[in-house]
Amino acid sequence: MRRSIPFVAVALGAALTLSACGGAEEPEAAEPTTEETAEEEAPEGDAETLTIWVDETRQAAVEAAAADFEAETGATVELVQKNFDDIRPDFLAQVPTGEGPDITVGAHDWLGGLTANGVVAPIELGDAAEGFEQVALEAFTQDGQVYGLPYAVENIALIRNTDLAAEAPATWDAAVAAGQAAGTPYPILIQMGETGDPYTMYPFQTSFGAPVFVQNEDGSYTPELALGGEAGTAFATWLQQQGAAGVLDTAVTYDVAVEAFANGESPFIIGGPWMIESFEGLNLAIDPIPAAGSQPAQPFVGVAGFYVSAQSENALLANDFLVNFMATEDAQMALYEAGGRPPALIAAADTASADPITAGFRAVGADAVPMPSIPEMGSVWEFWGVTEAQIVSGAAADPAAAWEQMVADIQAALDAA
Amino acid sequence: MSTPHPPQVEAADAMAPGDRTPGRARPRRSGTSPARDFGPGFLVKLALMALINALGVWIVLAAWNVGSYGILAGMVVILLAVNIVYFSRRTLPMKYILPGLIFLFAFQIFVVVYTVFVAFTNYGDGHNSTKQDAVEFLLIDNERRVEGSDAYQVSVVEQDGGALGLAVVTGSGDVRVGTAEEPLRTVEDGTASDGRVTEVPGFTILERGAILERADEVTELRVPLSEDPEEGSLRTQDARNAYVFRSALEYDESEGVMRSLVDGTVYSPSEDGFFVSPDGEQLSVGWRVVVGAENFVTAFSDQRYAEPFVKILLWTFAFAFLSVVTTFLLGLFFAITFNDPRLRGRKIYRTLLILPYAMPGFLAALLWAGLLNRRFGFVNAVLLNGAEIPWLTDPTLAKLSIIGVNLWLGFPYMFLICTGALQAIPEDLTEAAKIDGAGRIRMWRSITLPLLLVSTGPLLISSFAFNFNNFTLVYMLTQGGPRFTDTSAPLGHTDILITMIYSVSGLDGSAPRDYGLASALSIVVFIIVATISALAFRRTRQLEEIN
Numbered sequence: 001m002r003r004s005i006p007f008v009a010v011a012l013g014a015a016l017t018l019s020a021c022g023g024a025e026e027p028e029a030a031e032p033t034t035e036e037t038a039e040e041e042a043p044e045g046d047a048e049t050l051t052i053w054v055d056e057t058r059q060a061a062v063e064a065a066a067a068d069f070e071a072e073t074g075a076t077v078e079l080v081q082k083n084f085d086d087i088r089p090d091f092l093a094q095v096p097t098g099e100g101p102d103i104t105v106g107a108h109d110w111l112g113g114l115t116a117n118g119v120v121a122p123i124e125l126g127d128a129a130e131g132f133e134q135v136a137l138e139a140f141t142q143d144g145q146v147y148g149l150p151y152a153v154e155n156i157a158l159i160r161n162t163d164l165a166a167e168a169p170a171t172w173d174a175a176v177a178a179g180q181a182a183g184t185p186y187p188i189l190i191q192m193g194e195t196g197d198p199y200t201m202y203p204f205q206t207s208f209g210a211p212v213f214v215q216n217e218d219g220s221y222t223p224e225l226a227l228g229g230e231a232g233t234a235f236a237t238w239l240q241q242q243g244a245a246g247v248l249d250t251a252v253t254y255d256v257a258v259e260a261f262a263n264g265e266s267p268f269i270i271g272g273p274w275m276i277e278s279f280e281g282l283n284l285a286i287d288p289i290p291a292a293g294s295q296p297a298q299p300f301v302g303v304a305g306f307y308v309s310a311q312s313e314n315a316l317l318a319n320d321f322l323v324n325f326m327a328t329e330d331a332q333m334a335l336y337e338a339g340g341r342p343p344a345l346i347a348a349a350d351t352a353s354a355d356p357i358t359a360g361f362r363a364v365g366a367d368a369v370p371m372p373s374i375p376e377m378g379s380v381w382e383f384w385g386v387t388e389a390q391i392v393s394g395a396a397a398d399p400a401a402a403w404e405q406m407v408a409d410i411q412a413a414l415d416a417a
Numbered sequence: 418m419s420t421p422h423p424p425q426v427e428a429a430d431a432m433a434p435g436d437r438t439p440g441r442a443r444p445r446r447s448g449t450s451p452a453r454d455f456g457p458g459f460l461v462k463l464a465l466m467a468l469i470n471a472l473g474v475w476i477v478l479a480a481w482n483v484g485s486y487g488i489l490a491g492m493v494v495i496l497l498a499v500n501i502v503y504f505s506r507r508t509l510p511m512k513y514i515l516p517g518l519i520f521l522f523a524f525q526i527f528v529v530v531y532t533v534f535v536a537f538t539n540y541g542d543g544h545n546s547t548k549q550d551a552v553e554f555l556l557i558d559n560e561r562r563v564e565g566s567d568a569y570q571v572s573v574v575e576q577d578g579g580a581l582g583l584a585v586v587t588g589s590g591d592v593r594v595g596t597a598e599e600p601l602r603t604v605e606d607g608t609a610s611d612g613r614v615t616e617v618p619g620f621t622i623l624e625r626g627a628i629l630e631r632a633d634e635v636t637e638l639r640v641p642l643s644e645d646p647e648e649g650s651l652r653t654q655d656a657r658n659a660y661v662f663r664s665a666l667e668y669d670e671s672e673g674v675m676r677s678l679v680d681g682t683v684y685s686p687s688e689d690g691f692f693v694s695p696d697g698e699q700l701s702v703g704w705r706v707v708v709g710a711e712n713f714v715t716a717f718s719d720q721r722y723a724e725p726f727v728k729i730l731l732w733t734f735a736f737a738f739l740s741v742v743t744t745f746l747l748g749l750f751f752a753i754t755f756n757d758p759r760l761r762g763r764k765i766y767r768t769l770l771i772l773p774y775a776m777p778g779f780l781a782a783l784l785w786a787g788l789l790n791r792r793f794g795f796v797n798a799v800l801l802n803g804a805e806i807p808w809l810t811d812p813t814l815a816k817l818s819i820i821g822v823n824l825w826l827g828f829p830y831m832f833l834i835c836t837g838a839l840q841a842i843p844e845d846l847t848e849a850a851k852i853d854g855a856g857r858i859r860m861w862r863s864i865t866l867p868l869l870l871v872s873t874g875p876l877l878i879s880s881f882a883f884n885f886n887n888f889t890l891v892y893m894l895t896q897g898g899p900r901f902t903d904t905s906a907p908l909g910h911t912d913i914l915i916t917m918i919y920s921v922s923g924l925d926g927s928a929p930r931d932y933g934l935a936s937a938l939s940i941v942v943f944i945i946v947a948t949i950s951a952l953a954f955r956r957t958r959q960l961e962e963i964n
Contacts, residue, residue, distance in 0.1 A: 048629055073625055092930075096546030117545035118554030118702035126568045126658050144561065194791075194810050195898060250810075251792035310554050316632040320655035375542065375929065382907040382920075382927030386900045393810070396902060409905040412721060413928060 049076045050317045052306075053091070053104040055084040061338035062105075065331040069321050075314075077321070088113070095119040095309050102312040103322065108139035108303040111147055112375040120147050121310045123319055128327045136344035138219050139303040139370045148305035149322040151332055152341030153349075155301045156200060156272045157364035158287040159279070164267035168287035172204070175290045176247055179267055186266035189257040192250050192392065196385025199371075200270055201239075202300050206369070208235040208293035212380060213372050221372040223414065225380075228407035231293075236391055236403035238292055243392035250393045273340050273361050286360025288367070299364065300371040304341060379413040466503055470496065495519060532936045539708045541931035542923070544690050548704040552668050555675065555692070555700055559666040563649045570613045571651075571659035573628050573635055574620035581631065583640045583651050583659055584614040584622070594620060595640040601651060628656045666700075675700060712937035722921060725901055725908045732816070733913040737884040740823045741877055747824060748831025749869075756839050767836070774829035782893035785822045810899050812910040819911050823890055827880070831873075838872045839865070867960060874957035881953070882946045886915045914942050 054062050059081055066077035080101060082090065088110050094100040096119070106114075114120040122145040129137060129146070136150035158175070160168060164182045169175035179187025191197050198205075202212075210231035213221040242248040252260075258278050261269040269275070270289060289297040306326060308318045325331060332348035335341070342362050343349045353359040371377075387396070387406040396402035473496040480489035502511045538544075569585035574594060576582055582596035584607070592607030594617050607617040615622065628635055639650040642661060649663035667676045675684040675692045684692035684699075690706035691699040751770055755763050773781065788795045789808035797804055808818045842865060850860045891897060897912035897920065907927055908917055919925055922935035 048632065073629070075629065092545060096550055113542065115558070116543050116701060118551055118558075119545065121554075121557055124562055124654055124658075124660055126660060145558065195896065249792070251790065256793055310557065311550065314632060315636045315654065316656055317629065320657065323655050324657060378923070378926050379928055382925075386898070386907070390900070390902065395810075395899070402902075405905075409907075412905050413907075416719065416721065416928075 048314045048317055049078050050103065050314050050321060051078045051080060051101040053080050053082050053087055053101045055087070055105060056081055057084075057339040058105055058335060059338075061331070061335040062326075064334045065325050065328075066321075069325045073317070073320070075317050091307075091309075092117055092119055095311050098311060100309050100311060102314050102318040103306050103308055106148065106305065106307050108148065108150070108305060109371045109373045109377065110307075111140065111142055111373040112377070114307065115142060115147065116375050119310050121308045121312065121315065122147050123149060123308055123322060125149070125323060125327070128323060131327065131345050131347060133344050133346055133349065135219075135301055135365070135368070135370060136303045136305075139301065139373065140305055142220070142373070148307045149326055150303045150305040150344035151326065151335050152304040152339065153301055153344050153362075153365055154272055154274075154304065154341045155361060155365040155368045156203070156270055156289070156299045157361050158289050159261070159269045159271055159275065160285045160287055161261070161264065161267045162283040162285050164264065168285065169268075169290045172207075172290045172292035175268055182267045184264070184266045186252075186260055187247055187268075189252065189261050189266045189269040190248060191252055191254045191257040191271070192248060192389060193253040194250050194389055194393075196250070196387070196389035196392075197254075198381065198384040198388055199300060201388055203270075203289040203297035204238070204292045205232075205235050206299075207291035207295050207297040208232075208238065209295045210235050211369070212384075213374070213376070215369070219370065221374050223374055223376040225407060225411060225414075227384075228404065232403050232407065233400040234293065236399035239388060239391045240394075240399040243394060248392045250389045273342065273358070276340065276357055284357060286357055286364065288364050296367060299368045301365055301368040302371050303344060305344070376414055380410055383410050383413070462503070466500070469499060473499075532939060535932055536712055536936035536940055537707055537709060538705050538933050539690060539703075539711070539931075540705045540933050542929035544703045544705045546704060548686070548690075551690075551692075551702045551704040552675070554702050555666055556664070556668060558701075560652075560662050560664045563661045563663050566649070566661035569651070569659045570611075571653050571657065572614040573623045573653070573656050574614075574617055575623055575627075576620055581623075581634050581638050582620060583638065583653065584617050584620065585651065585659060586612055586614055592617060595651070597638055597640065600641040600643050625656075632656075708933065712931075712933045713941075715934060716938050716941065721904070721906045722908075722917075725904045725906050725912075726917070728901075728910075729908065729912050729914060729917050732911070733885060736816075736820065736823075736913055737881050737887075739820050740827060740884040740887070741881050743820060743824045744827035744831045744880070745835075745873075745877060747828040748833075749835045751828070751832045752835035752839055756836060767832075770832055771829045773825055774833070776826075778826060779889045779893050781826055782822065782890050785818075785825075786894050789818055809895050812899055815895055815899060815911050819891065819894055822894060823884070823887070826890070827884075830880075834873055834876055835869065838869050841872065842868050871957070871960050874960060875954065878950050878953045878957070882950055885913070885946050885949075886942065887913065888915045888919070891916050892919070914938075914945075918942070 050066075052062060052066070059079055062079060066079065069075065070077055084105075087104055087106060091100055091104050091106070092113070100119070111120070125132075125137075125146055132150055133153055136153050137146065140146055140148040140150050158168070164184060165178050167178075169178050176187045191200055205211075205227065208231045210227045210229070212225070212227050214224040214226045215221055239248065243250075257269055258271070258275055260266055261275075262278050262282070264282070276284070289299060291297040306322055308315065308322065312318050327345065329345060329347045329351070332343040332345040333351060336343045336348060336352050336358075340358075342358050342365070343352055349362060353362055383406050387402055390396040391399045391402055473492055477489055477492050477496070480486070480492060498515065502508045502515050567588065569587075572584045574582045574584045576596055580596050580598070582594055582599075583601075584592065584594040585601075586592055586609045587603075590609075591603045592609055592614050593601045593603050594607065594614070595601035604617055608615050623631075635656055636654065639652050639662075641650045642648040647663075649661045651659050652662045653659040663678075665677060665679050667678050668674075669676055673686060676682070677684070682694045682698075684694050687693040687699070688706070689703070689708060691703040693699045754760070755767055755770075760766075786809065789797075791797060791805050791807050791810060794808070796808065797806055807814060809815050846864055846868075847860060850864055855863070891911055891913055895909070895911045897909040897916050899911075900907070900909045907920055912920070918935055918938040920927055922928070922932070922938065923930040924935060
């Protein structure tokens with residue numbers, strides 16, 4: 001009997017070891033079982049399972065569309081909720097192993113990376129394509145192929161507290177003057193942080209005529225940098241002036257800016273529709289972003305959509321679901337109501353524009369430029385924001401030199417890749 | 418005293434009750450070996466082994482179903498080993514070691530071997546998967562809808578022989594049907610309603626359920642428009658709409674090359690995993706290939722990283738060393754203080770001191786990043802009355818902040834082990850020293866400290882190795898910033914080697930991802946840490962001789 005205790009312990013240990021090994025295999029093991037049952041039940045028509053990755057802000061809306069789809073086709077839709085930031089790397093890593101989803105939600109600027117790795121399949125929208133906003137469809141188009149079903153278009157704009165500023169400012173200087181006249185702690189709130197926020201600063205950069213990449217005639221980007229030169233240094237100098245004047249501040253992060261605006265500490269904030277729910281109780285108007293340079297201030301447009309995996313075993317169901325169930329006004333309105341992002345389907349966007357806030361963002365978005373989706377963009381972000389922050393904070397004393405150095409560094413990173 | 422050679426002692430202990438005495442005694446007593454003794458112990462063992470075997474067989478079957486033959490083979494080996502070891506009478510030591518060995522293989526050796534393997538491949542962006550996957554993608558990607566071609570509402574049909582086909586209604590109202598072998602042809606007596614074919618003689622219209630059953634065949638089905646392949650073929654992605662597509666590429670399975678259907682260019686596979694045409698044009702998607710030592714060469718030859726690498730290496734050493742020293746000294750100080758029996762409420766103090774240790778490291782780092790914010794952080798705004806001290810944005814202060822935060826995070830651990838070690842020092846040694854007339858400092862230097870170091874030495878080394886790779890703290894607190902202003906690489910003053918690897922190999926999204934390079938660099942870091950640890954362990958062995 002004395003012997004049985006170590007025996008039990010060891011056997012238990014082995015059992016745990018094995019179950020640990022077993023646990024690791026479970027996802028792989030689970031798939032064939034569902035398939036097997038699917039094959040057995042297939043004659044009844046209750047066939048395959050469609051796996052969709054969504055983030056928490058879209059889950060409810062996709063669920064609603066999935067319910068219709070399940071009812072009509074008899075297929076099962078399984079939603080997997082994931083953190084939005086994890087979706088891209090996980091999709092890239094898991095699609096080749098066969099563990100990826102059939103469909104995932106995603107942003108259009110992932111497209112370059114997804115196609116370079118061959119993990120996303122083109123979809124043919126056919127006549128449905130005409131129903132979408134031009135910019136949304138272009139964003140998901142690469143080399144003539146459409147790779148995703150767009151569902152929302154989002155961009156930043158000038159959000160104005162109408163109690164503190166009655167009129168929309170026409171220029172940056174007018175905005176700062178109006179902000180100072182309002183007597184609030186901040187004339188205008190622009191999130192930045194110590195590592196910068198080039199996304200939010202981009203409209204000001206374009207107002208100086210320094211877009212990030214050279215654009216083709218059809219709106220697509222080439223990997224040729226365009227943010228340097230005189231226009232770029234003019235923007236850099238402006239950054240330094242605003243930093244020195246205290247209008248721009250690297251201590252202002254997203255949280256700080258949103259909270260300050262919600263407390264009525266500034267009449268203006270540059271931000272997107274995702275901020276609006278933090279501003280309950282304020283009287284708001286959405287205006288175009290005031291230009292700091294001589295050209296119009298064009299923010300980036302981001303388009304959210306759904307991608308189909310290139311390794312999907314249910315490509316038929318996946319395409320059917322997207323083209324015939326998610327490209328409808330009802331589905332796009334449900335997504336709009338769940339996430340507050342203006343719909344990409346024109347009919348749905350028109351309905352959603354009954355809300356003046358959404359209409360305001362949509363109007364600004366009409367003049368915006370799509371965020372580049374070429375893979376080269378990854379190398380730009382890393383240098384871009386930090387340099388802007390260094391110029392604003394004064395860490396880089398000579399703005400023109402810092403900007404030129406940044407352009408050279410980005411070019412070196414692009415050449416090395 | 419502390420055990421200088423713990424494994425041997427444990428092994429001896431383990432042998433004692435099982436093997437030496439009762440193990441040998443029992444068979445002599447009437448031949449009841451535990452394997453033949455149907456006592457409760459044996460039954461429990463049998464039940465557990467049955468459970469393990471059932472689990473193992475289930476995993477084997479599951480692996481067979483998905484075609485994971487590596488896992489299958491591994492599982493069969495494990496199962497055989499487990500059964501032999503636990504049912505044989507001659508493998509007693511293995512009975513204790515085997516579970517540990519299995520863990521070792523699954524979670525250590527496999528991971529290390531896989532990392533080394535990846536280090537010699539070009540796994541990363543553009544080389545994300547196998548050649549087969551790349552071919553598949555290139556084929557679907559280069560099949561384009563013929564511009565301006567008609568869109569059809571399609572019915573999927575089954576020929577009497579079982580072959581699938583597509584049936585559409587043309588603009589003029591004709592019903593046309595075709596299969597993969599027979600190009601689209603007009604049938605006279607087909608019927609249609611609402612633009613969709615409802616009946617074709619010789620074919621059955623498939624219902625939704627039947628289509629889904631053969632979904633793969635339907636998506637792969639191409640019905641040529643005519644005998645001329647130039648006109649393209651009809652294809653459906655959703656079994657509701659069909660469009661005319663034309664392929665621009667074709668894969669030649671026998672030669673393993675891609676052939677352009679437009680101009681006949683042959684793209685053959687290159688050594689670095691791309692299809693390349695004779696004049697150097699390469700197709701967009703590549704696959705994973707073994708590239709030899711290339712990653713190691715890249716790691717040391719990129720000029721942009723040469724200068725920051727030296728700085729970062731030095732800072733990594735300084736950070737790891739200072740982290741260990743500061744946490745150890747503070748922990749030791751508190752341990753000695755709270756070891757004094759004259760202090761009242763020691764237990765409460767001790768519990769409070771351990772609190773930082775109970776907090777997840779990444780959470781604490783994030784918290785501190787907030788506390789140390791230049792303008793709005795608690796430290797500047799409240800404690801220092803609005804002073805705008807750039808704790809995390811000035812190169813020197815950022816380094817001090819990181820060591821400071823790590824001190825806050827790490828001293829409770831040192832406090833714990835030092836308290837334990839101090840309490841383990843026998844009273845009689847100190848008493849003997851007192852009798853010999855040794856002063857406090859002398860006693861501390863000659864007795865307490867050496868004995869303390871003997872037991873804490875290995876932990877200090879492991880703490881050094883941990884901090885050498887303390888990714889979480891750096892990433893959550895400063896993300897490596899503030900950036901170097903004088904170099905071209907996106908690296909900063911507080912980056913340590915492991916965060917540098919993360920950035921250089923693009924895992925943070927700032928560059929194309931390169932798992933091969935990341936693995937190669939990790940191996941280099943492993944070699945550095947292993948060398949230092951080995952040297953340090955040798956030093957501590959000398960300390961043990963004091964005993």
